Every structure is written in C-alpha cells, then in structure tokens.
Amino acid sequence: xxxxxxxxxxxxxxxxxxxxxxxxxxxxxxxxxxxxxxxxxxxxxxxxxxxxxxxxxxxxxxxxxxxxxxxxxxxxxxxxxxxxxxxxxxxxxxxxxxxxxxxxxxxxxxxxxxxxxxxxxxxxxxxxxxxxxxxxxxxxxxxxxxxxxxxxxxxxxxxxxxxxxxxxxxxxxxxxxxxxxxxxxxxxxxxxxxxxxxxxxxxxxxxxxxxxxxxxxxxxxxxxxxxxxxxxxxxxxxxxxxxxxxxxxxxxxxxxxxxxxxxxxxxxxxxxxxxxxxxxxxxxxxxxxxxxxxxxxxxxxxxxxxxxxxxxxxxxxxxxxxxxxxxxxxxxxxxxxxxxxxxxxxxxxxxxxxxxxxxxxxxxxxxxxxxxxxxxxxxxxxxxxxxxxxxxxxxxxxxxxxxxx
Amino acid sequence: xxxxxxxxxxxxxxxxxxxxxxxxxxxxxxxxxxxxxxxxxxxxxxxxxxxxxxxxxxxxxxxxxxxxxxxxxxxxxxxxxxxxxxxxxxxxxxxxxxxxxxxxxxxxxxxxxxxxxxxxxxxxxxxxxxxxxxxxxxxxxxxxxxxxxxxxxxxxxxxxxxxxxxxxxxxxxxxxxxxxxxxxxxxxxxxxxxxxxxxxxxxxxxxxxxxxxxxxxxxxxxxxxxxxxxxxxxxxxxxxxxxxxxxxxxxxxxxxxxxxxxxxxxxxxxxxxxxxxxxxxxxxxxxxxxxxxxxxxxxxxxxxxxxxxxxxxxxxxxxxxxxxxxxxxxxxxxxxxxxxxxxxxxxxxxxxxxxxxxxxxxxxxxxxxxxxxxxxxxx
Numbered sequence: 063x064x065x066x067x068x069x070x071x072x073x074x075x076x077x078x079x080x081x082x083x084x085x086x087x088x089x090x091x092x093x094x095x096x097x098x099x100x101x102x103x104x105x106x107x108x109x110x111x112x113x114x115x116x117x118x119x120x121x122x123x124x125x126x127x128x129x130x131x132x133x134x135x136x137x138x139x140x141x142x143x144x145x146x147x148x149x150x151x152x153x154x155x156x157x158x159x160x161x162x163x164x165x166x167x168x169x170x171x172x173x174x175x176x177x178x179x180x181x182x183x184x185x186x187x188x189x190x191x192x193x194x195x196x197x198x199x200x201x202x203x204x205x206x207x208x209x210x211x212x213x214x215x216x217x218x219x220x221x222x223x224x225x226x227x228x229x230x231x232x233x234x235x236x237x238x239x240x241x242x243x244x245x246x247x248x249x250x251x252x253x254x255x256x257x258x259x260x261x262x263x264x265x266x267x268x269x270x271x272x273x274x275x276x277x278x279x280x281x282x283x284x285x286x287x288x289x290x291x292x293x294x295x296x297x298x299x300x301x302x303x304x305x306x307x308x309x310x311x312x313x314x315x316x317x318x319x320x321x322x323x324x325x326x327x328x329x330x331x332x333x334x335x336x337x338x339x340x341x342x343x344x345x346x347x348x349x350x351x352x353x354x355x356x357x358x359x360x361x362x363x364x365x366x367x368x369x370x371x372x373x374x375x376x377x378x379x380x381x382x383x384x385x386x387x388x389x390x391x392x393x394x395x396x397x398x399x400x401x402x403x404x405x406x407x408x409x410x411x412x413x414x415x416x417x418x419x420x421x422x423x424x425x426x427x428x429x430x431x432x433x434x435x436x437x438x439x440x441x442x443x444x445x446x447x448x449x450x451x452x453x454x455x456x457x458x459x460x461x462x463x464x465x466x467x
Numbered sequence: 468x469x470x471x472x473x474x475x476x477x478x479x480x481x482x483x484x485x486x487x488x489x490x491x492x493x494x495x496x497x498x499x500x501x502x503x504x505x506x507x508x509x510x511x512x513x514x515x516x517x518x519x520x521x522x523x524x525x526x527x528x529x530x531x532x533x534x535x536x537x538x539x540x541x542x543x544x545x546x547x548x549x550x551x552x553x554x555x556x557x558x559x560x561x562x563x564x565x566x567x568x569x570x571x572x573x574x575x576x577x578x579x580x581x582x583x584x585x586x587x588x589x590x591x592x593x594x595x596x597x598x599x600x601x602x603x604x605x606x607x608x609x610x611x612x613x614x615x616x617x618x619x620x621x622x623x624x625x626x627x628x629x630x631x632x633x634x635x636x637x638x639x640x641x642x643x644x645x646x647x648x649x650x651x652x653x654x655x656x657x658x659x660x661x662x663x664x665x666x667x668x669x670x671x672x673x674x675x676x677x678x679x680x681x682x683x684x685x686x687x688x689x690x691x692x693x694x695x696x697x698x699x700x701x702x703x704x705x706x707x708x709x710x711x712x713x714x715x716x717x718x719x720x721x722x723x724x725x726x727x728x729x730x731x732x733x734x735x736x737x738x739x740x741x742x743x744x745x746x747x748x749x750x751x752x753x754x755x756x757x758x759x760x761x762x763x764x765x766x767x768x769x770x771x772x773x774x775x776x777x778x779x780x781x782x783x784x785x786x787x788x789x790x791x792x793x794x795x796x797x798x799x800x801x802x803x804x805x806x807x808x809x810x811x812x813x814x815x816x817x818x819x820x821x822x823x824x825x826x827x828x829x830x831x832x833x834x835x836x837x838x839x840x841x842x843x844x845x846x
Contacts, residue, residue, distance in 0.1 A: 280506060459507060462493070463514050466486045467715050 065121035065139045068128065069224060070112035073135035073232050081238075086112075089133045089235035095297030096127045096451065125228060130295050132261050133238075134230030141223045145216070147181060151193040153223050154212055158194050161227065167204035168194065172214040179216045186214060231261065236296045239263030242345035242375060243302075243338045245330065246270050248285045248405045251349030251378055253292060253395040254386050258377035259347045260295050267341055268292070268299055268449075269334050271306040273409060281403035286449055291395050293451040302341075303445040304333055309436050314410050316430040323415035324424050327357050327366040329433065335370040336441055347375045351386065356415040365419045469782045469827045473669075474616055474645060474760055474818035479712070480671045480719055487673055487712040498705050499696065508707055515714035522717055523647075524655045525680055531697045532710055535677040536644040539664030540567035540610075542701070543640045543679060546687035547608045547662075548575055554636070555605025559583045561593045561622070562803035563615050568642055569799070572610075590753040591620030591804050599630050608638045613652065613663075614645040617787045617800040617816060618752045619760025621650075628659030638662060638685065644669055644677075648720030649731070649759045649820070654680060661685045667709065672716030676709035723821045730821055731758040734828045738817065741832050745839055749810055751801060759820065762787065762801075764813025768842045773815045776841075780834045784817050 070093075072086065090107035093114070097103050102117040103124070114124060121139050128137055143153035158168070172186040181189065190212070191203055215222040244256040246268040256266050270285045286301055293299045309329050313322050334346050350358045357366065367374060378386050390396035470478065479487075490511070496504025498512050513527070520527040533539045544558070560572055562584045572582045583601040587593050593611060609631060611622050624641060631639050643663045646652035648670035654660055662685065666677035681687060681700075693702030735758040742750050742763050751762040765773055770786035777784055787801070801811040817831070 278501070279503060280501075459510065463511055466489060466511070466711055467515060467518050467718065 066116055066142045067140040067222070068114040068116070068121060068124055068137050069140050070114065070128065070137040070230075071135045072110070072112070073133055073230065074234060082109075085133070085235055085238050088237050089131075092131055092133070092235055092237065092296065093128070096131055097124060098297070100124065127294075128230060129228065130231055131235075132231050132233035132263065132295060133235035135232060136227065136229055138224045138227045143221045143223060145176075145179070145221050147186070147189055150186070150214060150221055150223070151190055153221075154190045154214070155194060155197050157212060157223060157225055158198065158210070161210055161225070162198050162201070163209075164200045165202075166209040167202045168210040168212060169203060169205055169208045170194075170212050170214060172216070174216045176216050176218045186216070190214065231295070233261035234263030236260050236263055237265040239265070240345070241265045241267065241341070241343040242347045243334050243341065243343050244268050245334055245346065245348040246285055246288065247349070248281055248288065248399065248403065249349065250383075250390050250396065250399040251351055251354075251386055253288045253349075253393070253399065254389045255347055255349040255375075255377045256292050257295065257389065257393050257395075259375055260292065264345070264347070264375075265296065266292070266299060266347060267302060267343065269302045269304060269337055271304045271330055271333075271405075273305075273307040273310050276307065276310065276409040277404050280401075281405050284398060284401055284403055285405075286447075287398050288395050289449045290451065291393065291398065293449055296451075298448050298450045300341075301447050301449045302337060303447075304337070305440050305443045306330075306333075309440065310410055312431055312436065317427045319412040320414065320416045321419060321424060321427050322410065322412055323357055324362060324365055324419040325428055325431075326410075327362075328369050328424065328428065329437070331366055331374075332369050332433075333437055333440060335372050336437065337444070338372060340441075345373045345375050346370070347377065349378055350376045351378045351381060351383070354383070356417045359417050361418040362416075365421050365424050368421055469823070469830060471817045471819060471823065471827075471831065472783050472785045473649075473820035473823075474816065475785055476668045476674065477648075477671045477820060478822075479668075479673060480716060482719065483671060483673070483712045483716045486715045487708045490708040490711045494707055494711075498707060499694065512705055512707055512710055515711045518714045519678065519717055522721055523680075524653055526683065528698075529680055529683055531679045531681060531700050532705060533664075533677050533679055533701060534675055534706075535668070536565070536642070536664055536666035537567040539644075539666070539677055539679045540565065540640075540642055541571050542690050543638070543662045543664060543687065544568065544571040544608065544610060545575070545690055547638045547640070548580065549688035550686055551607035551638070555603075555607045556580045557583070557603050557606045558608045558610065559585060559598060559601045559606055560610040561585050561587060561612070563587050563591055563593070563617070563620070563800040564610065564612055565616055565642055565644070566799075568610055568612070587620070587800075587803050589804055590755070591615050591618045591751075591800055592753075593622055593627075595623055595626045595630065598627060602630075602634060602637075606634070606637055608640060610640040610642070612642040612645070614643075614650065614757045614760070615800055616645050616760070617814075618762040618804070619645075619756035619758075620753060621755070621757055624657045624660065628657055631659050640664075645757065645760070647717065648724055650757050651724070651728075662687070667713035667716060670716055670720040672713040673709045676706055676713050678713070720821075727821050731819055734819055734823065734825065735759070735761065737828055738832065741835065747839060747843060749806075749813065751804070751806060751814060759818055761817045761819075762814055763817075764810060764815060765839055765842055766810065766813055768845070769812055770815045772842075773813075773838065776838050777834060780837075782831055782834055784815055787814050787816050 086107050100119045103119055104115040106113045141153055143149045170187045170191045172183045174183050213224050239262055242264045244266040246252045268289045272282050289299050289301050313326055317325050494508045494511055496508040498509040516530050517527045520530055576582055585593055585598045614621055639659055639661045641660050641663045644666045661682045663680040668674040689700050691702045696702050738761055739754055742748050747766050749764050774786055
C-alpha cells in the first residue's frame with residue numbers, strides 16, 4: 063500500500079460564484095509555488111477538487127506544506143492497493159488505524175468503474191466493512207453522518223482508497239485578496255498580523271525600517287527570518303528594507319520628546335504608503351493592538367493615520383497579548399520575535415511619549431522637518447529582496463555548525 | 468602501543484582535534500560580544516550545549532561549562548557551602564572520593580564545617596545504612612561518586628536517592644567523571660541527583676573543559692564571579708573550541724558505546740578470569756564493578772615496578788589514580804577498603820576504553836602472564 067495522491071478540497075471558494083475559476087487558478091498557482099522544488103509532482107485543479115499526484119515523492123512532506131496553504135479546507139491521502147479483495151481489506155484497515163478512536167462510526171463507500179472486478183459494489187462495502195469491524199473494538203457502521211468515510215474506487219488501472227482526513231488552513235488563497243504592505247518591526251505582533259491578513263487571501267510584502275548603526279544587523283536579520291517564516295504560507299515574500307536613520311536623527315534633533323514617537327510613526331506611515339503606491343498595493347497592514355503602547359491608543363492612531371486614506375488593516379487590533387502570543391507560537395515566529403535586538407521603535411523612544419497627541423501640534427512640529435525631501439531620499443535607497451520559504455538566512459552557519467558537532 | 472590508562476585520560480579523537488582547530492580558526496569571537504563574530508560564537512556555543520543536553524536527556528539550561536572535573540567538584544561542594552551556610556554546616560561524603568572532593572571537604576573543615584565520611588565495604592561500595600544514620604538536621608550536602616576511579620566500584624546512587632527523597636532540601640552531588648562513554652549512564656535514572664560533574668578528557672575530548680549538571684530549581688553560589696557568563700554561575704570567557712570539541716567527543720563516544728555495548732564487559736571478563744587464576748595476584752576490583760576498570764596487584768611487587776615492566780612491552784597502565792601516582796601516596800580507596808598497606812602498595816590499574824581491540828587485550832594477558840612468571844622468583 064502506497065500513498066500516491068493527495069486529494070484537496072477547497073474551502074470558502076465554493077461560495078465565490080463567478081470568481082470561482084480565478085480563485086482555483088490562484089490556489090493552484092500557490093500550491094505549485096509551495097511544492098516547486100519537489101520534482102515529479104503533478105497538480106490537476108478541477109472544479110471541486112484538486113489532485114496532487116505524488117509520483118514517488120513522500121506524501122508527508124507534501125502534506126506538511128499543504129497544511130499551511132490558505133484556501134484548502136481539507137485534504138486526504140489516497141492510497142493504491144492491489145486489485146484483489148484481500149489487499150483492499152488490508153489497506154482499509156491500515157487507513158482506519160490512522161484515525162481510529164473507540165466508539166467511532168464509519169462507513170465504506172465504493173465506486174466501481176471496472177465492472178469485471180470479482181465483487182460488486184455492495185459486496186465490497188460489506189466485505190471491507192466486516193473486516194474493519196473484526197479488527198477494531200467498539201466501532202459501529204453508520205450510514206448517515208458517520209465519523210469517518212472510507213472511499214474505495216475500483217478503476218481499470220487499480221484500486222484507490224481514501225478517507226476524509228487532514229484539516230487545511232482554511233481561509234482564502236493568498237493573492238485573491240489583493241496586495242498589502244505589512245509593516246514588519248520584528249516584534250511579536252506584526253508577523254501575526256501579516257499571517258492573519260494572508261489567511262484572508264491578501265498577498266503581503268514586508269516593509270522594514272532599518273536605522274544603522276542605531277539598529278543592528280542582527281535586528282535586520284531577525285526581520286528577514288520572520289519573513290521567511292511567513293513565506294511558508296505563500297512560497298515567497300518580498301522584503302523591502304527602508305533606510306530610516308536620517309529621518310530618526312532629524313526627528314530627535316528638531317521635535318520635542320513628547321511628540322517624537324507620534325511623528326516617527328507618521329513618517330513610517332507615509333513611507334509605507336508611498337511604497338504601497340509604487341508596488342501597486344491596496345492596503346497597509348500593521349500589528350497595532352489597541353492600548354498596548356502609547357502609539358496604539360485611539361488618540362495616537364487618529365493622529366498617525368491622518369497621513370493617508372489608504373485602508374490600514376489591523377488584524378490584531380482587539381486581541382489580547384496572550385491571544386497574539388498563542389498565534390505567534392502556532393506559526394513559529396514567537397521564539398524569533400523575543401530575541402532582544404533594538405528596533406526602530408525602541409531607539410530614541412522617549413521616556414514619556416504622548417498617549418493623547420493633538421493633530422495640530424503634530425503638524426506644527428512636523429513643519430520643522432524637510433519631510434518630503436527625506437522621504438524621497440529614503441525611497442531612492444530601498445533594498446528589495448525576495449525571501450523564500452525555509453530560506454534560512456543562516457544556512458551557511460547552520461551547515462558549518464552541524465559539521466563541527 | 469597499547470593504551471590502558473583511559474581513566475587517567477583518553478586520546479582526543481582526530482575528528483575532535485579537527486573541530487577544535489576549526490573553531491579556534493573560524494569562530495574567534497567572544498560569545499558575549501554583540502557583533503556578528505560574537506553572535507556566531509554564541510550560537511555555536513548554545514548549539515553545543517543543546518547537543519550535550521539532548522545526548523544525556525537533560526535540558527540545556529541545566530548545563531554549565533567548567534574547566535573540568537576538579538573545578539566541577541570544587542564548585543558544587545563549596546558553592547553549596549556558601550549558599551546553604553545559614554541552614555547548616557554538615558556534609559556527608561564517602562571515604563573513597565576523588566581528591567577534588569576530598570580536599571574540598573578538608574578545606575571546609577578548616578572553616579568550621581563538619582564532614583561525615585561514610586565507610587565502604589570490601590568491594591569499595593558505600594554503606595547506604597551508615598549514610599542514612601549520618602544524616603542530621605543540619606546536613607546540607609551529600610556527595611557520592613558514581614564510579615570509583617581506582618577500583619571501578621559502582622555506588623548505589625538509586626538507594627541513596629531514595630533515602631534523600633525524605634530530605635528534599637539536601638543537595639545530592641555526584642562526581643560522575645568516570646561514567647560517560649564507559650558505562651550507560653543517564654541521570655534520568657537517578658531523579659534525586661541535583662548536581663553531577665563531568666570532564667571531557669575522559670571521553671576523548673580536550674583537557675581543561677567539562678560541565679556540571681545542575682537540576683532546574685537548585686541554587687549554587689558561583690565561585691568564579693566576574694563578567695556574568697554562564698548565567699552568572701561561572702564567569703570567565705568561555706573556552707569555545709574546547710566546548711564544541713567536547714560536544715562532538717560526547718556524541719562520538721556515546722555512539723561507539725552504543726555500537727559495542729558489551730565489548731567492555733567481554734574484555735573485563737577475560738582479564739578478570741585470567742587474574743583470578745593467578746596464585747600470586749590479588750584482585751581488588753569486584754567482578755560487579757564498572758567493566759572498564761580493573762585494579763590488582765602482584766603480591767610483593769610494588770605497583771610502579773609492574774607499570775614500568777609493562778611499559779617496556781609497550782603497554783601503558785597506571786598505579787591506581789594517576790592524579791596521585793607521582794606523589795607515591797597509598798591508594799586512598801584501597802586504604803578505605805581495609806586492604807593492608809603491603810598489598811595496597813602493589814596495586815596497579817588497567818582502565819579500558821571501547822577503542823581497545825580484543826587483540827590488544829590478548830596481548831595484555833600474554834604480557835601479564837610473562838610478568839607474573841618473571842616476578843615469581845624475585846619477590
């Protein structure tokens with residue numbers, strides 16, 4: 063018995079009417095991206111199912127990657143068995159063994175395309191069902207809404223057996239929701255915000271503000287590593303590094319302490335919006351969570367958001383810190399995020415930033431800066447790189463360490 | 468050359484030497500530095516710590532790097548003394564501990580501590596009953612080795628641990644220097660042990676490096692204070708090449724032991740069988756001891772004479788503990804086992820390693836035979 067195929071069921075896209083074709087195409091593209099390094103795999107996306115032919119590739123590797131792709135409701139490994147009733151029974155028992163729980167119910171659902179096979183559909187249902195009842199304690203046959211359906215298809219070429227199994231990530235295929243710019247600092251919240259936006263189909267590009275020498279190369283590396291973690295959900299993500307040193311220094315020089323944070327944020331928002339325009343995005347995404355820090359009070363957000371009409375998505379805005387941490391752990395960004403490197407938000411942070419800044423005061427202080435010129439200079443020096451899934455920034459080091467140990 | 472002094476020290480594996488050199492060349496940063504070189508050094512050091520922890524079923528935060536067995540024993544004993552002084556000034560240990568333990572006790576005695584030395588039986592095994600009787604309200608530390616370095620007796624750590632279950636605040640320290648790479652030893656089998664001391668050069672790692680296991684929740688005062696390395700427990704710039712080499716040596720040693728689990732037992736049996744049949748030989752090790760250590764003497768012939776006689780044949784063994792053999796002290800373990808002085812003076816120690824082949828053991832037995840015959844007329 064060998065797993066030869068994974069059968070993918072779509073999520074919400076079944077409800078998307080005319081756009082359905084586009085959604086499926088996009089999902090196929092995303093799956094293709096995520097599996098592109100596994101040569102031999104063939105993907106066939108049909109109207110209500112996608113079939114991934116493994117052609118010898120380990121099904122578990124593929125399954126692990128599928129679990130992260132938005133737009134997949136569930137998927138099932140499909141096994142082939144020899145074309146005789148004994149082999150079919152054995153295969154069915156093996157598959158049942160992977161999901162058996164006491165007192166569960168099941169049914170066998172057979173389709174027979176090869177009418178020369180020794181048994182007909184009903185006989186196969188009964189024979190295989192009996193074999194499973196004999197093998198597992200406290201298991202019941204149930205025709206309506208069983209816990210588990212084992213599907214057997216007798217085709218000319220062989221026998222294919224599958225069952226409803228693995229839950230996918232749900233959500234929408236990434237890219238069907240347009241493109242947004244994620245403001246990625248390196249903390250716990252922004253990667254989670256990016257993940258949640260991706261889950262609803264938004265393709266993201268990561269915008270990271272870098273202020274050497276106040277921020278370290280390690281902080282930049284950490285942001286890239288976080289991006290690589292998020293890339294697991296889409297295959298790859300563009301990482302846009304914004305040189306921010308000059309702006310931060312000028313703000314420090316010319317703006318009173320109480321307003322420096324507010325104006326720094328306004329500049330970040332302006333820069334991100336300009337980058338969004340260049341990159342043809344439709345939204346800005348950030349990790350703001352209401353009341354968490356001084357810049358995330360409603361008063362602060364009001365003043366900071368004033369610089370743009372672009373929708374600013376804040377997926378974690380109403381989540382508690384614990385809820386955000388739970389998601390961060392789930393998507394494996396937490397351990398990276400808590401590494402202690404200074405980022406743009408912590409350097410020059412005033413001891414007492416205004417939690418209730420006034421818009422007219424902010425504009426007043428901002429006029430002391432040559433804002434537009436500095437923004438142009440920063441935009442002319444953007445560094446854009448493409449970060450791929452699993453791209454360890456530290457591959458070389460890891461390799462070297464493994465050899466040493 | 469047939470090297471049978473593996474309890475004194477072992478030869479570094481060539482791969483371990485290579486790792487040592489590569490780290491010294493390529494990872495020159497100080498793990499505490501903020502720049503890239505420091506960060507890479509720090510990552511490498513923590514990966515080494517994780518590897519050691521994984522191999523031994525510990526958690527990485529329970530491992531502190533030291534300069535070796537002597538520092539480890541000194542630290543656990545004196546660190547406990549400093550930490551626990553307000554609660555009592557009484558320590559229990561055995562009469563057969565390594566000098567690193569024994570001399571630490573002696574030093575504490577000059578500072579007003581009381582130490583109970585629990586005797587051993589004729590096989591060099593500590594009396595659990597007497598240990599239990601020695602326990603007092605002000606006892607803060609029990610220190611017992613895992614495997615004796617001179618005769619190879621295995622101490623009843625499980626039984627001692629069971630007794631100490633009823634005294635949860637006492638630190639239970641184990642000098643485990645003679646275990647790794649020689650006998651299967653997993654601290655998870657001894658859950659009551661709080662601290663255990665290990666040294667790399669006993670398992671084909673570099674000299675001058677080792678580590679101490681400190682169970683989560685236990686507190687030791689540091690002896691070396693300063694820059695706060697090792698979580699403030701052991702200051703001093705970390706010896707990174709040696710740490711990485713130690714992690715590699717441990718992996719290789721444990722692999723080799725797994726590949727040949729009963730090789731040492733087999734060779735032990737062959738040598739013991741031979742020695743037991745000699746009328747002029749006293750065997751001090753028990754057949755139930757650790758398989759890599761055999762202590763015996765040709766009666767009437769001083770140990771060092773036998774060492775040199777075998778050396779002429781290219782076989783390297785030692786007079787009991789190498790640490791004290793140059794000082795011509797009588798074996799303290801044999802003395803504690805009530806072996807008469809005249810016999811104890813004849814003692815020599817063979818200490819094997821999985822690297823020793825059966826051909827080497829055959830040659831050892833032949834050479835021993837010749838030596839014994841030769842000395843029959845002289846004594």
